[in-house]
Amino acid sequence: MSTAYSIAIINNSGRGAQFSLFQAPASPSNLRNSESFLHVYRQSGLIAPGNCARFSMTNVLAPRKKVTLGPGGTIATLSSVNHHYGYSDSEDAGFTSSTQTVDDRGGFKIVTEGTIRYPSRRNMFIGVGGRSLSGEVVPIQTYDAKPDTNNKIYPLPIFYIPRHDEEQGTFVLHSSLNEILKVDFQDADALSAIFTLDDNDAYVADRSTD
Secondary structure, three states, rough: OOOOEEEEEEOOOOOOOOEEEEOOOOOOOOOHHHHHHOOOOOEEEEEEOOOOOEEEEOEEEOOOOOOOOOEOOOEEEEOOEEOOOOOOOOOOOEOOOOOEOOOOOOOOOEOOOOOOOOOOOOEHHHHHHHEEEOOOOEEEEEEEOOHHHHEOOOOOOEEEEEEOOOOOOOOOEHHHOOEEEEEEOOOOOOEEEEEOOOOOOOEEEEHHOO
16 A cells, blocks of 8 residues: 655745755665765746645655565566567666565565676666656666666655756756755654745744644
């Protein structure tokens, strides 16, 4: 069963503002932040003074290979075997199925075979994504597809909202974001949050939603 989250930001800054929403699954343990990219998951458009930006999300993931979160979580293996034509090409890859599962609650695993070439001419990346309101799959996070990796991924209900005007799906480095509002629903009883952006460009929480 999916969980729905919502975040509202009232723009009382006295001028128009745009907001982007990012969700951060935990990065694979073998990568630095500089090797992992966040993507714009939602974009508010220009919000006039006195108006409100609203973001609605669920915890359902939808990458190219559909995954289930643990216990009984998916193990997705990226293989260089071309299953349509029956030959191996380390410049090409696809996900294969596994009967094994991940027992850890809330997690799944992405494994890459040693035949994956890195770096490659195709610049292969692995992405974790979710569905937009239109039903389109939008990447949340991507990282390099390196050979012989075994990564457990734990999608977290943690969202970051900077004042940012990039389009949905655009990737950015963690370090490039500033003035970020962080909303963490991990241990919260409420599934919604309301904030006001004041005339000092500070985010003020509506404590009635705690």
